[in-house]
Amino acid sequence: MREYLPRVYDGILRQRVKSKGAVLIEGPKWCGKTTTAEQIARSVVYLQDPRTKTQNLRLAEIAPRELLKGEVPRLIDEWQLAPQLWDAVRFEVDQRDDFGQFILTGSAVPADTSSISHTGTGRIARLKMRPMSLVESRDSTGAVSLEKLFGGERVPIVRVESSLEHMAFLLCRGGWPKAAGLNAETALLQAPDYLDGVVNSDISRVDKKERDPRIARALLRSYARMSASQGKVTEMLADVNAQGVAASESTIRDYVKALGQIFVIEDLLAWNPNLRSRTAIRTAPTRHFVDPSIAAAALSVGPGDLMADLNTFGLLFESMCVRDLRAYADVLGGDVYHYRDRSGLEADAVVHLRDGRYGLVEVKLGGDTLVNEGAKSLLALQKKIDVGKVGSPSFLMILTATGDYSYYREDGVYVVPLNALAP
CATH class of the missing domain: 3.40.50.300 (P-loop containing nucleotide triphosphate hydrolases)
Incomplete structure (x- = not known):
């Protein structure tokens, strides 16, 4: 056993x-x-x-x-x-x-x-319950505690062995308990098998309504392309049809609903804070799978493919971060949201606890340029928040796929590799 x-x-x-x-x-x-x-x-x-x-x-x-x-x-x-x-x-x-x-x-x-x-x-x-986070699959050191950050402690400066190649493998392997600890070749077969089960059986078993596996597979592929975005159903329909699969908008909506009912997709709802400005907030949910490995399987990509396409890697890595943040927020009695407004300002994730405390998170693969962009966005959003009504954020954090250390910047923004994070 x-x-x-x-x-x-x-x-x-x-x-x-x-x-x-x-x-x-x-x-x-x-x-x-x-x-x-x-x-x-x-x-x-x-x-x-x-x-x-x-x-x-x-x-x-x-x-x-x-x-x-x-x-x-x-x-x-x-x-x-x-x-x-x-x-x-x-x-x-x-x-x-x-x-x-x-x-x-x-x-x-x-x-x-x-x-x-x-x-x-x-x-x-x-x-x-959700698939395993990195700390559960023993792929995170757990050196940076989300609970301690909410308690006001500064992020510790700790060494982390983190590489882009290994993170690409963990993403494609997914958080499936049966895959944890397996050799790489066997572990990477689990998500495609999961996907096959969804399109050929589970999506039709939801309400005993027969659904076309070709439409289901094409839709999942389209959904994967829209990971971490606010893709519209009409855009999914166009993409499905472009794949040579005939479907209607009502069919796409029906299939999306079914996928949500069996916990394959789990979109991220919008956070609506009190702002000092009258900036219009985008309230559409951000598209995410319950585990990023499903998206990778739907796109028929492996770790090597992600390394060759960093844009796709970045979007799926955001879903990976959301998966882990949701699990850790569950431990703390909180929820995870996203923030985007029409000016382009965003936070990929907002961890909000029931006692009102919250933290703002941006997700970047790594590198000084991307980290600086993320920090700039978080600091700009912080200035817009009416702290008199909702309080100041407990922390501003950038989650990365690479990096040798977790550390804090002079501007107060924390930089934390995902495989250092814990509840």
Whole structure:
């Protein structure tokens, strides 16, 4: 059995289990939902186990409470195979009147909710997991703590072994637990296999609606080209049609919605701060995949291709940074947004905590010229923010793909290689 690599969601799940009767873990397939839940579960029922599947599904119909018996927290894996268990769990939570009773995990494909009569509000909490960040896959030193930066500590000057070539590999490998620790050749096969599963099966299983794999693959390729941009559906349609695949705007919108439902894409919403000026803020979301390796697979590119096309590399690296920042923000009880206005001023990511603290982040592959550009943009945005209403940012940070050190500049901007960052 392979070693379990601790996840940032371990602590979050323990906290949720202690504060709710049941917890539903959602997220993309292959991101480790069941394995993480198994770490704290005291008993488990695997509905998809072929040895007991028929019996379990029959019990779910005629005597669902039998499946709920066992030491708690009890893990019910692939619960969506028997959606009626949702109401049974909710009722049992009410009857037991105690926290920490159940953990539900399952496929990224949503369950059929037609037979569910109660939302579970107040009884069943939802926890979204994502693929591994670099600190989880042991590819980050973790020397720079996001929590400490929010606490007012200056970024430490620490040495980091970081190269563009290795970062290109990590991007294409992705944050899939099964890929971590594999040899490079085998690890790089995982994302293309994931993509094949999405276009040939998962996108049609969302709502049992048959969808054309050719359109799905062409759309994913188009979406990948628009990574880290505010690409419009009409632009995607034109790109899909240019690939020789006939589709309509309504079809593209339908497919985009389906991809979001199975957690393949996860766009970044806009941050709307109080500004001293009346600059118009762009509110369209920024396009991102839940893991940048899906974008690389959709474009049929590997590490060498990214090294030969630094523009594409830079866009996908931004998605990689967003993936990690989202995981780290989850630990701190925060969210990640983006900021862009019509004057061209931007922050690739804004990490915003529930207590109001926030940090502004720009993403650059590296090099003095790009880092200087990023710092200039962050400092200009800081001057526009009405600090009397929202406070000053806790930090201004540039995340890079390369660099021998994390350090702070004389203007106060922090420069941190992504593989030095931690929650």
